[in-house]
Structures are given as structure tokens and as C-alpha cells.
């Protein structure tokens with residue numbers, strides 16, 4: 219890769235948690251939401267981030283735009299470590315890194331007109347622009363995202379969810395950022411609208427050349443839009459690879475389980491496919507398992523997995539697993555049998 223746009227090393231975010239009933243002097247517990255995440259993003263590249271709810275996707279995104287404090291390094295293309303910058307200097311980079319949020323309506327100020335909402339980052343970062351210049355750019359941006367420029371004086375509640383997300387995208391792109399972080403940008407939208415918004419992002423990326431970090435639950439959406447995918451589990455990277463390779467040759471048992479749950483559009487294939495179960499519950503991030511954090515739900519876990527943290531190894535396709543590779547029939551059968559036995563035991567306990 220030529221000069222990366224962003225080189226993130228050992229990113230960590232720890233929340234201090236107070237439980238109900240804790241006395242004021244009780245030491246808060248640490249919840250490591252992001253734990254030693256490394257990735258590199260090239261200019262114009264799209265990195266998809268996937269993983270179950272609570273695995274740290276949003277926290278990682280928020281750390282990159284300074285919304286939550288993080289440690290580690292996030293080196294921008296000019297060599298500056300964004301995490302080491304004082305807030306005043308970090309603000310200068312905020313026009314280069316914009317964010318699109320999940321809930322389009324909630325993320326827009328209801329008391330501002332669409333024109334004011336879209337113009338805000340522009341006037342913040344370019345106070346030298348005249349009102350007329352700002353208006354011209356806002357109308358141009360509205361047109362590019364498929365909004366009618368004559369809707370500039372309307373308010374967010376007058377728009378549908380999909381249109382609100384277009385407003386959010388226009389607001390993010392008006393300052394021509396080098397990176398847009400999209401945190402579940404379509405999950406709150408109707409399925410019919412989701413594809414339109416995704417295709418809009420792809421079109422705008424072709425026009426402006428910005429890189430995207432695209433966070434989503436839906437793996438088919440991630441597959442469609444991403445050049446690379448990073449799989450997170452309990453705040454750690456389990457696997458990262460170019461998209462086609464990750465989907466065709468997943469090496470980590472967790473990635474294999476996630477992919478096995480993706481619906482196949484052909485009903486016959488869908489009925490015949492085997493879903494690899496994720497055994498048991500997601501452990502608490504406040505007390506993650508020793509060694510490999512995925513081991514308590516892994517069909518292949520062995521003694522070593524409890525003893526040593528697997529390093530993320532590989533060049534372009536990287537996996538954090540002591541025993542990577544496709545799960546065998548016997549391993550999947552074992553996981554299915556254990557899952558069925560657990561369900562039976564839970565049923566019996568409820569009936570008793």
C-alpha cells in the first residue's frame with residue numbers, strides 16, 4: 219500500500235463503570251470496549267467493520283472522531299497521531315473525518331432547516347466563505363444526494379427516514395472529507411430504501427474519492443460496499459482480509475459462524491445450508507475469557523486457547539486464532555449437539 223490515509227495501532231477504549239449501589243469511593247470497574255485494534259486504511263478504500271452487538275464497532279468509530287477518549291495511535295496521512303493532538307489542533311482534522319450516524323432523524327437538529335444543518339460544518343471549517351457561496355455549495359450538495367435544492371428551508375421532520383439520511387450524508391460530505399465513518403447508516407431504514415442509500419454512498423465515493431469505514435450488522439451490505447472487512451469480537455480483531463477472500467475463505471471460527479448465518483436468496487440453498495451455532499452467551503466485556511476471548515463459544519477451542527492470546531498473524535489476510543482454518547463436519551456437529559443439549563437443559567429447568 220502507498221502512504222496510508224490512516225494507520226491505527228493498538229487502539230483501546232476503556233469505560234469506567236459504576237454499578238447500582240456502589241459507594242462513591244468504590245473503585246469503578248473497567249470495561250474494555252476496544253482492545254488493541256490495529257488496521258490500516260488506504261485513501262479511497264472502504265473498510266467494513268462487522269461483529270455482534272456490543273463488540274465495540276460504534277466505540278471504535280467514536281474514538282476515531284474524538285467522541286470518546288482512546289489510547290494507542292491513529293496516524294493520519296500527514297504523520298500526525300490524531301490521538302495525541304490537543305483538542306484545538308484535533309478540530310482542524312475534523313473536517314477531514316466526518317461521520318454518518320445510524321438514526322437519521324435523531325442525528326439532525328430539529329430546530330434547524332436542512333440548509334442550516336448541511337451548511338454547519340462548512341461554516342465552522344471555512345468561515346471565510348460568504349453566505350451566498352455557502353448557499354451555492356449546500357444546494358449543489360443537496361442535488362448530489364438526491365434532495366431537491368428548493369427544499370433548503372424545510373425542517374428534518376418534513377422528510378422521510380431515507381431523505382434524512384441523505385441530509386446526514388450531505389452534511390458529512392459538504393466539507394469534502396478524506397474519510398467518512400458510517401455507523402450503521404442504513405439499519406434504521408426500510409429494506410427498500412437501504413439499497414438506495416448504499417448505492418448513493420458508492421456513487422459519491424466514486425465522485426469524491428473519500429475513504430469509508432462502514433459499520434453494519436448486515437454482512438451482505440458490508441460485502442457489497444467494502445474492499446476489506448474487519449471482524450470484531452469483544453473489542454478485539456478476530457480476522458481482517460480483502461472482502462472476497464474473507465467471504466470465500468474465512469479462517470477464524472467466529473467469522474465462519476457469522477457468515478453461516480447470512481441468508482441465501484435461493485430458498486432451496488437456504489434450507490440446505492448449515493448454520494454454525496455460536497455456543498452459549500456473549501461473555502461480559504468486564505470479565506472477558508482468558509487467552510482467546512472467543513474460546514468459550516468456539517467449536518474448536520483447545521487447552522492452548524485458554525492459556526495464550528492468539529496474535530493477529532498474516533500479511534493481507536490476518537487471523538487471530540491458534541487453530542485457524544475451515545471447521546470440520548465433526549466440529550460443527552459437536553457445536554450443534556452441545557447447543558441442543560443446552561437448550562434442552564434450559565427447557566427442563568424452566569419446566570421444573
Ligand SMILES: Nc1ncnc2c1ncn2[C@@H]1O[C@H](COP(=O)(O)OP(=O)(O)OP(=O)(O)O)[C@@H](O)[C@H]1O
Nearest residue numbers: 233249251269270271272273274275276277278503
Ligand atoms: N458510554 C459508555 N459507557 C459504558 N459502556 C459503554 C458505553 N458505550 C458503549 N459501552 C459498552 O461498550 C461495549 C461496546 O459497545 P458498542 O456500542 O461500541 O458496540 P457495538 O458493536 O457498536 O454494538 P451495536 O451493534 O449494538 O451498536 C458494550 O459492552 C457497551 O455496553
